[in-house]
Amino acid sequence: MALAIRDVREHDLDAVLALNNAAGTGILVTDSARLRHLYDNAHYFRVAEMDGVIAGFLIALRPDANYTSPNFHWFQDHYESFVYIDRIVVAPEYRGHGLGRVFYCDVQSYAEVRVPLLTCEVFLEPRDDMVVLFHGTLGFQEVGQQKMGAKGPKVSLLAKELPSFPFVRERYLDGDGLPDVSWLAERHRPCEGAAQEVRA
Template sequence: MPQSPEFVDLREAAEPVLGAVLAQNARVEHHTSPLDPARLRALVDASRLALATPDGAAFVIAFDEAGAYDSPNFLWFRERLNRFLYIDRIVVASELRGRGMARALYDRAFEAAAAAGLGQVVCEVNREPPNPGSDAFHAALGFAEIGRGAPSPGKVVRYLSRPVTGEGPT
């Protein structure tokens, strides 16, 4: 069995790690959203979970329902659900894909949600522009669609949820 990857807390990460996180995010911002150093710091400070590989090549930022976050997608969940962990973004460098890194980050998210007594992990996946790889990945993890939205012009998302324990929707 492969060894579990090592992660560092972004709250304590050195500037080179944060710079690498910004670079990784920039490569996929059409699927996530743009970040600059100040916005990254604000997100990390407000998050429930903010982890990265030591080189910043893969990372997760997630919020619980009480998080101070203004994303329309996060607010969609907050208006409808209680006690959840919202995955704002999981980004994995292309050279690390297919090695279980995203799954390891989700495992850590589910562990954090369980430790905090949160009942579900939620996220959104782009429908427009399409992201079929993310659709397949989330389906394999047991996420199910609970709604759709159009948070910005040209972007349509599928809102997904999975209980912290077990498979399938809540």
């Protein structure tokens, strides 16, 4: 099977929404308006395409994103610079083949030339030990816990230090910036800064 990790396209959104809402208790259900808001505002929004079929996706944001998730706000309150993984979904038929690790390697390659931390959360209610173990093996450590609202589930807030960042900051970011090459380019966000706020 041919695998491609690529930036999301507008015509992918229906398939992404269906995957999101079929993912189970570990992923919050969303709607087309909220997904469109993420499409317009996310700094990283990539899909895995397997032989023409959307097999999964990962969405991540930086601190200046127009986004009102309580977990995203927690990281905004505690850290100046980071990439926050909002959600990752892999279709059931493609699980168990390492696609999650491929996504995390890809988002880390985006993050480590821009920020010192990669962040995310995992649900503790209900707790999924496989998800907790997965993040631990990738080097994430718990930096806090909170409940998502008065009646929401408890989450573990995770962060991973990116050891390449000091090298990049010293040699590039403190000077003229990253080289102007396609693999370092930012994702084009269709309505950058113009979309209405949508609550997660």
